[in-house]
Amino acid sequence: MATQVTGDGGAGRRGFSTRQLHERAAGAAPTARATPIYLTAGFEFDEYEQAAAHFGEGRGYAYTRIGNPTVEAVEHTLAALEGGSQALLLSSGQAATSVALLSLLESGQHVVSSTHIYEGTRGLLRDNLSRLGIGTTFIDDIDDVDAWEAAIRPETRALFAESISNAANRLVDIPALSDVARRHGIPLVIDNTFATPYLVRPIEQGADVVVHSASKFLAGHGSVLGGAIVDSGRFDAERSGHLFPHLIAPGRGGLPSIAERTGGDARIAYARESVAPRLGPTPSPLNAFLIGQGIETLSLRVERQSANALAVAQWLDGRPEVASVDYVGLTTHPDHALAGALLPDGFGSVFSFTLRADGDGDAAGTARRFVEALEVFTHMTHLGDVRSLVLHPASTSHAFLSPDERAALGVHDGTLRVSIGIEDVTDLIGDLAQALSVAADVGVAVVA
Structure with a gap:
């Protein structure tokens, strides 16, 4: 149906399609406590000279790709x-x-x-x-x-x-x-x-x-x-x-x-x-x-994540199923002394540890069983989340490196990377403990 034209040109007489695009409240926007979301591709210029000032001097906003x-x-x-x-x-x-x-x-x-x-x-x-x-x-x-x-x-x-x-x-x-x-x-x-x-x-x-x-x-x-x-x-x-x-x-x-x-x-x-x-x-x-x-909550999260990670790393470091733990918060890490100077508020929450191979020498198989047995940890390619995450680098992020290149970076067939979240640390350790039990329970002895 054709839009009726009134011939008057006043705002109240504009057609429906025009009004649905252009009608909006006038006046300054209220001050929001949270950062407002300016979800717009571009910005209007209030006056003709404003456009020239933006492109000539960079004042104001014109297009979200620029600002x-x-x-x-x-x-x-x-x-x-x-x-x-x-x-x-x-x-x-x-x-x-x-x-x-x-x-x-x-x-x-x-x-x-x-x-x-x-x-x-x-x-x-x-x-x-x-x-x-x-x-x-x-x-x-x-x-x-x-x-x-x-x-x-x-x-x-x-x-x-x-x-x-x-x-x-x-x-x-x-x-x-x-x-x-x-x-x-x-x-x-x-x-x-x-x-x-x-x-x-x-x-x-x-x-x-x-x-x-x-x-x-x-x-x-x-x-x-x-x-x-x-x-x-x-x-x-x-x-x-x-x-x-x-x-x-x-x-x-x-x-x-x-x-x-x-x-x-x-x-x-x-x-x-x-x-x-x-x-x-x-x-x-x-x-x-x-x-x-x-x-806005960065310090709270990182403080909790770092504390959880240190507790988890110390626990893993004492497990017979674990060959090594690469966490700078441990005194055995080569950079621990430097960490004391650079990281006085915590050692971070992302680290790797390497499982021992089973009796058949299959460290990758042990790592797979371990990951599949986890229930609290999420298996995904990400880190820094409030949730605890796990990944097997040798088959994912480092898969296209040679074995020698992976070894030089501390990535072996049994290596797992974890990003520790803000969960109750007892639940994280409990989940790791039951996964270690499942990973080792294949009818063969774990190689010491």
Whole structure:
């Protein structure tokens, strides 16, 4: 049926289809205590000149891929918690790492990385960035600061490591590495996903850039994906500008360079203006809101998770069915002394342990029986959840590495990674105990 046209043009006389789109209450929005969700692709300009001011000077909001109030509220909180100058929220942790590195590196350049990193990051460095002409040297003995310095070349533009590694729970001496990076005028980039800013703040330890998978501990509920970059704001154009000419080069049309416009925030400004919006890993404002809600209870969760993890690790360490426990909170861990200095509020909640093989020498079979017998632990690819999780790295996250490569990372056929949640610790230990009993009960003796 055709819409009746009144010819009057007044708001009250507009057609039904027009009114259902445009009728809304006038006036300022009320002030909400919780962060409002601006679930919109774009924003209206109040006046003609406002559009030009946004595109010319970056004022206000125009399009959520470029900026959104919900996203910016979470960025502000993250920067404050990490002790950084600015944060940039992205659609995933992998996006955060990619954008951070691509903001620093170009073809012909080089990064020095810890061997003990997330396999997705290793793949990014070995397979994807290498295709762009960016090389990587991996450091196996990560506590050897001289090895890090020796690996730096004239074309090196970043050092990369994890504060607490996956899966052997290794630590790096952040202050020592930051000294190395500073001597060469290049940034130290730390993935702080496992530790969270509650346990360690790498920027306060001298790091320059921090990345997170916000899907993990920051959100905490396992409902959304997200990632974040936090920058120290300490970019020194006079000292390091020649290494990063894209940050000091004049803008198009003779405009000031990013460094001239933003000073010490040049790195993250470049990531925000030139890398993230063009590659497009934009976070949903709804996801940003849910990450922000999770952050509000971060300290409570991580404190409980760390306490539970220490109790579980100590219990596993005394079990005859368990060959080893890689948890930095144990005095037997090679990095325990360093953990005392870097992690005064807890040792984190993600670690691995290795089951002994059964009488037939089948450690993988023992691990499978163990996982299938668990009732409280959830079997899934995730970590940092309020729920306790378990995964068998050799058949999942590390499946495409050679046996020697897996062994170098502390991943064996009987190795299991756990992410300890906030459940009652007696229930967690009880679940592990009954699963160990089932795993060993196959009619053969467990090999001591």
